[in-house]
Amino acid sequence: MPQTPDLFVTTTFSIEGYKIVEYRGLVRGITVRAPTIAQGIFGGLKNIIGGQIGAYTEMCEQARGHAYDQMVQHAKEVGANAIVGVNYDAAEVVSTGNATEVLCYGTAVVIEPLNGTA
Numbered sequence: 820m821p822q823t824p825d826l827f828v829t830t831t832f833s834i835e836g837y838k839i840v841e842y843r844g845l846v847r848g849i850t851v852r853a854p855t856i857a858q859g860i861f862g863g864l865k866n867i868i869g870g871q872i873g874a875y876t877e878m879c880e881q882a883r884g885h886a887y888d889q890m891v892q893h894a895k896e897v898g899a900n901a902i903v904g905v906n907y908d909a910a911e912v913v914s915t916g917n918a919t920e921v922l923c924y925g926t927a928v929v930i931e932p933l934n935g936t937a
Contacts, residue, residue, distance in 0.1 A: 826891060827901040827930065834901060836933055843897040843927035848889025852882040853918040879919070883907060886923035899927035 827834055886907070894902050905925035912920045 825900065826894060828891065828905055828925070829901075829903055830905050832903050832926075834903065834930055837901070837930040838933055839901075839903070839928045840931050841929040843894070843899045843929065845924060846890050846893040846897065846899070846902060846927040847922060847924035848886040848891075848893065849920065849922045850882050850885040850889070851912055851918050851920045852878055852885075879909075879921070882909075882919060882921040883923065886921045890923045890925065894925075894927040897927050899929060901928050901930045902926065903928055 827837075833839070890902065890905070902925040905923065908922045908924075910920045912918050
């Protein structure tokens, strides 16, 4: 399960060995990214010959990482020690396809160990 030292993060709605004692609400991180000039050039060339477009993959990974980090910060701000039900969503925001919105969201909760375990 991905986690920071003081925050559990999971796509599931429970964490084995813990119970949810409080819900702090929806938390999210959002970013909008466009390819750099180099990514656009290399991506455009790769688009012509086909195959995986590594420059665009890198851009998308950066966007997901940024949105995830924002979500974690949001959860800490509301006093959560875990985020459950984490999901990503993405959409094109510029009609020419030059920018992509990435949203990372989940439910911020406070958890406690079950019966002194975990």
